[in-house]
Amino acid sequence: MTHDLIVLGAGPAGANAALAAAQAGLKVALLDEQDGAGGQVWRQPLPGLTGLPVSAEARSGDALRAEISASSVDLRLSRRIWSVGGRFRVDALGPQGNETVEAPSLIAATGAHERVVPFPGWTLPGVIGLAAATVLIKSQGVTPGRKVVVAGCGPLLVAVAAGILKLGGDVAGIVDLAGRRDWLAALPSLATQPELLGRGLGWAVKIGAGRVPVYFGHAVKAAQGEHALERIVIAPVGRDGAYASGPDITLETDALCIGHGLVPGAEVTKLLRAEHRFDRLRGGFVPVLDAYGRTTVERLLACGDGAGLRGAIIAEQAGRLAGLAAAHDAGVVPADRFAQIADPILAAISRARPFSDAMAGIMALRPAQVAAIAPETVVCRCEDVTRGEIDAAHEAGAHDLNQLKHFTRCGMGPCQGRMCGDVAAELLASKVGSREQAGYWTGRPPLRPVPFDALMGAFDYSDIPIPEPAPL
Amino acid sequence: MKRLVQDERPLVAIMVDGDSISARAGDPLATALALAGRLRLRASPNAGAPRGAFCHMGVCQECLLHVDGALRQACLTPVRAGMAVELRGVP
Amino acid sequence: MIHDLAVVGGGVHGATVALFAARGGMNVTLLERGALCREASGVNAGTLTMQMTRVALIPYALRAHAMWASARDWLGHEVGVVVCDGLSLAFTEREEELLTYRAGKRREAGAPIELITGAQASAVEPGVSDKVRLAGYCRVDGFANAYLTGLAYRRALLGEGVALREYTPVAGVEREAGGFALQTPTGLVRARRIVLAGGVWLEPMLAWLGVHLPIKTLVNQLAVSERVAPVMRTVVGIANGLLSLKQYPHGTVVIGGGWQGLGDRERGGVELLPDRLIGNVRLACHAIPALRSARLARAWAGLEAETKDALPAVGPVPGVDGAYVCGSVHSGYTSGPYIARLLADQLLGREPELPLFPIDRLLSPGDAPRGHV
Numbered sequence: 001m002t003h004d005l006i007v008l009g010a011g012p013a014g015a016n017a018a019l020a021a022a023q024a025g026l027k028v029a030l031l032d033e034q035d036g037a038g039g040q041v042w043r044q045p046l047p048g049l050t051g052l053p054v055s056a057e058a059r060s061g062d063a064l065r066a067e068i069s070a071s072s073v074d075l076r077l078s079r080r081i082w083s084v085g086g087r088f089r090v091d092a093l094g095p096q097g098n099e100t101v102e103a104p105s106l107i108a109a110t111g112a113h114e115r116v117v118p119f120p121g122w123t124l125p126g127v128i129g130l131a132a133a134t135v136l137i138k139s140q141g142v143t144p145g146r147k148v149v150v151a152g153c154g155p156l157l158v159a160v161a162a163g164i165l166k167l168g169g170d171v172a173g174i175v176d177l178a179g180r181r182d183w184l185a186a187l188p189s190l191a192t193q194p195e196l197l198g199r200g201l202g203w204a205v206k207i208g209a210g211r212v213p214v215y216f217g218h219a220v221k222a223a224q225g226e227h228a229l230e231r232i233v234i235a236p237v238g239r240d241g242a243y244a245s246g247p248d249i250t251l252e253t254d255a256l257c258i259g260h261g262l263v264p265g266a267e268v269t270k271l272l273r274a275e276h277r278f279d280r281l282r283g284g285f286v287p288v289l290d291a292y293g294r295t296t297v298e299r300l301l302a303c304g305d306g307a308g309l310r311g312a313i314i315a316e317q318a319g320r321l322a323g324l325a326a327a328h329d330a331g332v333v334p335a336d337r338f339a340q341i342a343d344p345i346l347a348a349i350s351r352a353r354p355f356s357d358a359m360a361g362i363m364a365l366r367p368a369q370v371a372a373i374a375p376e377t378v379v380c381r382c383e384d385v386t387r388g389e390i391d392a393a394h395e396a397g398a399h400d401l402n403q404l405k406h407f408t409r410c411g412m413g414p415c416q417g418r419m420c421g422d423v424a425a426e427l428l429a430s431k432v433g434s435r436e437q438a439g440y441w442t443g444r445p446p447l448r449p450v451p452f453d454a455l456m457g458a459f460d461y462s463d464i465p466i467p468e469p470a471p472l
Numbered sequence: 473m474k475r476l477v478q479d480e481r482p483l484v485a486i487m488v489d490g491d492s493i494s495a496r497a498g499d500p501l502a503t504a505l506a507l508a509g510r511l512r513l514r515a516s517p518n519a520g521a522p523r524g525a526f527c528h529m530g531v532c533q534e535c536l537l538h539v540d541g542a543l544r545q546a547c548l549t550p551v552r553a554g555m556a557v558e559l560r561g562v563p
Numbered sequence: 564m565i566h567d568l569a570v571v572g573g574g575v576h577g578a579t580v581a582l583f584a585a586r587g588g589m590n591v592t593l594l595e596r597g598a599l600c601r602e603a604s605g606v607n608a609g610t611l612t613m614q615m616t617r618v619a620l621i622p623y624a625l626r627a628h629a630m631w632a633s634a635r636d637w638l639g640h641e642v643g644v645v646v647c648d649g650l651s652l653a654f655t656e657r658e659e660e661l662l663t664y665r666a667g668k669r670r671e672a673g674a675p676i677e678l679i680t681g682a683q684a685s686a687v688e689p690g691v692s693d694k695v696r697l698a699g700y701c702r703v704d705g706f707a708n709a710y711l712t713g714l715a716y717r718r719a720l721l722g723e724g725v726a727l728r729e730y731t732p733v734a735g736v737e738r739e740a741g742g743f744a745l746q747t748p749t750g751l752v753r754a755r756r757i758v759l760a761g762g763v764w765l766e767p768m769l770a771w772l773g774v775h776l777p778i779k780t781l782v783n784q785l786a787v788s789e790r791v792a793p794v795m796r797t798v799v800g801i802a803n804g805l806l807s808l809k810q811y812p813h814g815t816v817v818i819g820g821g822w823q824g825l826g827d828r829e830r831g832g833v834e835l836l837p838d839r840l841i842g843n844v845r846l847a848c849h850a851i852p853a854l855r856s857a858r859l860a861r862a863w864a865g866l867e868a869e870t871k872d873a874l875p876a877v878g879p880v881p882g883v884d885g886a887y888v889c890g891s892v893h894s895g896y897t898s899g900p901y902i903a904r905l906l907a908d909q910l911l912g913r914e915p916e917l918p919l920f921p922i923d924r925l926l927s928p929g930d931a932p933r934g935h936v
Contacts, residue, residue, distance in 0.1 A: 033530055033548070040529055046498060048481035082859075083837040091837045098841070113531045125511035125524025132528035140503055141477030167476040227522050228511045255473070273833070381526070382533065384518035397717045399730070403598045406605060406710040409813075413517075414533035414789045414860055419526075442863075445835055449533065449789055449858040451543055456845045456855070461654055461694070464845050465838075467822060469803035471873045471893075472618055472665055517790055517813070543858055 003029040003074065003103040005326050006090050008081055008268055011039020012312045013304025013319035014109030015064050018073045020323030021107075025332045029101045030068070031079045031092055033448070037065050039111055039304075040131060041312045043139045052141050053166045056199060060312075076101075082446035082455075084268055087299065093450055097457045105299045105326045108269050109319060112262035112283065112305035115422050116152070117241075117369050118377045118387070120222040122258070126229030130156040130259030134163065143169030145255025149232060151175035151220050152259040154363035155200060160257055162203035165210045172253050174207065175234050177241060177260065177369070178362055179217035189358035193313070196355060219369070221248060223256055232256055241366030261363030263422045265306045270443030272297050278435040281360045282308030284422050285440045291346060293322035294329075301326055309363070310356045317349050370426045379427070380420040382413020390424060394431045400439040401425050414449045417441045473506040484553035489562075495551045502528060502535045502546035505557075513537055513546065514560045522562065536560065566592045566726065568910065569745055569754030571733050571768060573597075574604035575899035576889045577760030578716040582638075583907035585723040592752060593725055594745065596732035600713030603762050606865040607896045608785055608819030609709040610807045611644070612798055613674035613701050614651040614666070616894045619874060621672035622917060624894065627901035628703055639722065640715035642707045645812065648687055649704025649798040651676075652850055653697040662802035666699040676701045690795040690851045704798045706809045706817075709896065728752070736771040742885060756885040756910065760903070763828040763868040765876060765890050772883050776876060776925055778891060781867040782826040783819065784835050784843060788857040790814030795851050806846050816854060818847045824864040832864025869893065870925050877902055878909075878921035888922060 003026075007018040010032035018030040030037075036044030042061030045052050052058070068075055079092035079099075088106040092099055114129035116122060128136075128144055130152055136142040143164050149172050150161045161171045190197045207214065221235045221243070232253055236246035262283055269287040270276060274295035276285045286308035293301040303322040304315040321342060328338040373379070375388030385408050393407040401424065404410055410424050411417030417424075421441055428438040481496045488510065495504035502525040505513065511524040513535050525535040528547045535546035538558040546557075570581045573595030581593040611631050616624040630637065632646050653662040666676045679687070681695035691698075720727050734746040742755040759768040766778040791814050799808040806820040822839040826832040840862055848855045868891040870876050875893070880886040889906050892898050905915040 035550075046481075048496075048498060049477050049479055051477040083835070083840070085834045085837065089837070100837075113529070114527055123516065123521060123523060125513070125522055128525065129527050129532075132526065135528045136473070136503065140475070140500070141479070142473055142475050142503060142507070144473055146474065169474070169476055228524070378516075378519075381516070381523070384516050384521075396714060397598070397729075399598065403601065403713070406601070407714050412861070414536065414858070415531060416861065419532050445837075445840070445862050446859050448530070449860050451856075451858050452788070452844055452848055453542060453855045455841060455859060456848060459845050461849055464842050464849070466801075466803065466805050466842070466846065469661065469805070470615070470821065472668060538856075542856060 001102045001104060003027045003101055004330055005029070005105045005107065006031070006088060006101055006103045007107045007109060008084070008090065009039065009109035009111055009304065009306065010037035010075065011109060011111050011304060011315065012042060012064070013315035014107065015068055016316050016319030017107045017109055017303055017323035017326070019067060019071055020320045021327045022071050022073045024324065024327035026327050026330060027074070029074045029076060029103065031076045031081055031090065031101070033078070033080055035078045037068055037075060037077070040135065043135060045139045049141045055138065057138065080448055080450060082448060082450045084271055084447065093454050098455060105330060106301070107322050107326060108300070108302045108306060109304040110265045110268055110306040112264050112309060113418055114259050115261045115263045115365065116258055117260045117365070117423055118373055118379050119220055120374060120377050121224055123378055123381055124223050124225055124229045125227070126225065126254055127223050127256045127258060130160055130257050131262070133160045133257035137163040137167060141167065143167055144257055145253065146170060147172040147253050148255045148257060149173045149175060149251055149253040150257045153177040154259070154261055155359055156259055158200060158203040158207060161212060162206040165206050171210065171212045173251050174212060174214045175218045175220060176214065176216050177219050177237060177366070179239060182239065182362060186358040186362060189354040193352065193355040196313070215249070219243065220256065220258060229254060229256055237369070241369030242372050260369070261365060262305060262309055263418070264308055265418070266302070267443055267447050269295055269300065269302050269307070270440065271445065271447070272300055273443070274300060276440065279308060280364050281357065282310070292325035292342065293318055294325060299329060309360050311359060313352050314349055314356050317345050317352070321345050365422065365426060367426060367430065370423055371430060373427070379423055380410040380413065382415050383409040385410040387427065390427050394428060398428070399432050400437070401428060402439065402442055404428055405441070411441055473503070475507060484551065486551060486553070486555045486557060488557045489559055497551055497553060499551045500547050501539070501549040501551055501557065504551045505546060512562045515562060564753070565742060566590050566754040568756050568758065569594060569743065569752060570758045570760055571745065572760035572762065572764070573599040573729065574602060574760060574762055575600065575712060575896060576892070576903045577758065578720060579900045579903035580758050580760060580889055580907045581725050582716070582719055582723055583904050584910055585725045587907065587911040589911070591725045592728060592754065593720060594728045594731045594733050594747065594752065596730070598713060598729050599717050603865050603867055604712050604896060605710050606785070606863060607709050608807050608817050609707045609896065610798060610809065610819065611705045611707060611897050612649050612800065612807070613669060613703055614649055614676060614699055614800055615804045615807060616669070616897060617873065618668045618672045620893060620898055621669055621674045623901050624898045625673060625703060627898045628705070630900045631707055632705070634715070638715055638719050640718050642711050642715045643811070644705060644707045646705040647797050649701045649800070650684055650688055650691065651699035651800045651802055652684070652691070652695050653802045654694055654849070655696070658802040659697045662697055662699055665802065674701060675703055688795060688797045688799065690853055691799065692850055692852055706798055708811065738883070756887070758887045758889055758906065760889045762890050763866045765868060765888060769880065769888065772880055772886055774880055774883070774926065776922055777871060779869040780828045781821065781869055782824045782832050783865050783867055784822045784824045784839060784862065785865060786818040786840060786844065786862040787860055788816040788854070789860040791816065791857040794853040799850050801846065801850065806843070806850065808847050808850060815860070816857060818843055820846070826864055826866065828866065832866060835862050835864060867895070872925070875902060875920040876922045876925065877906055878919040881923050881926065
């Protein structure tokens with residue numbers, strides 16, 4: 001064993017898990033695919049840029065990165081984790097090729113990725129994800145286009161729009177799936193976190209001052225353009241997300257930033273065959289966890305948005321808890337001391353919960369929106385599989401997500417079903433009765449595609465441990 | 473796409489399908505290509521439709537291209553002076 | 564109602580027996596605990612080669628190859644079969660010896676394999692490494708798209724009127740007057756005769772009838788690249804059989820060869836071993852160097868059943884009238900349709916064209932069923 005604990009993902013959850021466990025005395029390896037800690041939400045700005053607006057997220061990220069540098073945590077960045085097995089062995093491709101770390105405990109803190117409910121033209125260059133836009137704005141000082149439309153649902157809408165305005169860019173419109181009523185309904189819950197609500201209101205003021213048109217209760221019906229995005233058509237939707245009667249509006253734009261919430265990246269816990277359950281509010285299938293983040297697999301824990309969407313504030317706390325639980329289970333934190341530290345963290349999570357749930361509610365997948373996807377619309381980007389083909393596969397006998405994959409190649413491409421999986425499952429669920437029936441993609445290595453050349457390294461034929469021949 | 477903050481990193485030349493393009497050293501290649509007006513990075517497998525960078529965080533694989541002969545995701549690859557980029561069949 | 568035949572297990576073997584039995588006029592039901600062809604029959608490497616087939620099975624595999632090549636005629640649906648040349652490569656002196664011996668034995672059994680030089684191999688397969696010393700060259704080779712197998716069989720079985728019971732696990736079998744009663748979650752399913760076609764699960768299935776047939780479970784690791792420009796046009800293996808490699812028309816390259824992962828029949832393929840995955844990939848890229856520039860998109864494990872003598876278990880169950888077994892065919896995907904059709908012929912009262920593989924040879928004296936069944 002090279003370490004006492006391996007933590008996968010150096011965002012708010014994983015980094016805090018690693019720090020808590022290291023403080024308790026464990027030898028911790030912390031791996032991340034990006035070249036800086038902080039995850040996507042507190043992503044490290046590119047060095048060499050001046051004049052990037054200083055945000056609360058940037059400050060949190062800087063503080064976290066400083067804390068990791070000052071700790072005993074063995075931080076390994078630019079590592080593409082591709083295999084997780086044993087109890088536990090992690091293989092990752094890094095600058096020096098494939099490397100292996102081993103530890104008796106593992107914490108998966110792999111974050112979430114974008115969910116986009118498809119519409120005609122969503123595959124056009126110039127259409128990007130909302131989370132993608134935050135990366136460009138916050139860490140690269142780049143606006144996605146000359147006239148940007150921000151669309152979809154959730155807090156990222158206003159964050160992206162305000163971020164572009166702060167940089168000095170132009171926002172041609174905000175198209176919010178949620179109506180004013182939805183936001184008003186969420187307001188009491190949001191008010192439980194005055195600082196975060198204040199931040200959101202600050203964004204709203206910025207947007208108001210920028211005289212940005214806001215289309216509440218609208219969705220993008222189509223993105224159009226010959227080789228890249230030129231315009232979008234939007235239309236009113238009901239509270240359930242389905243198109244409602246009302247006039248189409250055309251907006252000229254060269255960049256559409258769109259997202260309909262996030263999907264937990266629970267691939268590691270799926271690969272290790274922990275038990276999962278479907279939780280619409282938390283974004284999809286998430287690992288079954290105890291209060292401290294322990295999965296149903298011994299010494300495997302999970303925390304952060306990858307274990308169910310709860311946002312960055314809870315992710316930090318859940319990370320601390322998981323790190324502490326791993327240390328306790330390793331025998332270095334006695335039970336009374338464990339409770340003494342854990343109880344206030346549990347209380348903090350409870351306090352943050354109404355806000356987190358309200359946000360998650362606004363971002364949760366709306367089944368009627370999925371039902372409205374047109375037959376000819378591409379759902380699986382990698383393999384060009386349309387909604388019509390998915391429906392036809394169900395007719396032909398595909399009753400779960402993995403069978404759908406066999407029948408259509410939906411989810412078989414290089415994104416490994418991350419971009420289409422949630423929507424494809426929802427489409428199938430509408431036919432077979434439930435998301436539980438439709439299931440989820442079986443966890444498979446590699447966790448991300450890996451180049452063969454880097455995987456193999458330099459070798460001689462005689463180095464290959466070829467097994468004994470099969471019987472003749 | 474446009475950068476709206478001051479950039480102190482050196483401008484370097486990279487080759488894209490045989491054309492010389494100037495880019496900021498260390499910028500993610502996907503961003504550098506978009507800043508140079510190159511949004512179309514590949515053709516989709518069946519329909520042959522144009523595709524470009526979508527997630528900018530290593531997940532969607534839409535920005536896959538060849539860098540010095542090897543397949544790389546442009547959003548995870550920093551620009552280096554002289555790198556040779558080949559797009560995969562832009563429509 | 565009582566069916567003429569109940570087949571338990573919906574892989575290539577079970578589905579083929581059911582299909583031909585129904586075509587022969589029997590009233591057939593097929594029970595499968597999951598969806599059709601989602602275990603070994605749907606996740607194997609799809610190779611249809613003679614150069615990895617056991618010598619004793621070559622006559623069967625040749626006929627099965629012809630069946631796969633004409634799948635559209637008898638199955639009625641596309642399984643993405645590509646018929647192409649096959650090469651088995653030797654990179655070392657030891658492998659040359661192995662290849663010469665093995666190709667010779669397979670040729671004696673009827674496989675049209677000839678030995679060619681490395682330069683000749685390059686002419687057959689321009690993508691092949693220049694380090695090849697000797698190659699076995701066979702024109703009867705090819706591959707199917709294994710993950711389409713279930714879809715094709717499903718349509719064919721329904722078209723033939725087979726009562727298809729997917730997601731219906733069988734918990735046990737009772738013998739009763741005039742046949743058998745299969746226990747399922749939705750009640751008993753009755754049939755005059757039964758075929759157990761459960762792959763690696765044949766051992767527990769036969770235990771229902773009081774027969775103890777040990778079946779070893781192999782956990783074969785497989786890998787696939789993402790779509791790449793053409794790097795090869797043949798099926799490529801190596802002398803000792805630990806590689807199978809081919810590129811599908813849509814561009815993905817499947818790497819197989821039977822490198823073992825972790826798992827068992829109770830839990831399935833639990834875990835892939837990264838060192839063995841890397842070894843398998845190195846071997847593949849050594850054989851086809853242009854593959855180096857591709858990426859690994861996905862890896863998985865498929866279970867393969869093996870009897871004590873690594874030959875099939877196909878024929879009547881000794882001591883249990885009306886019960887049959889069909890499976891454990893080495894390179895079972897390649898030979899499966901033909902061997903299962905032979906069993907269907909026997910069930911229909913026709914003389915099989917080639918002999919079956921009765922399991923009496925595999926049973927110890929104490930393993931035959933006792934009176935209580």
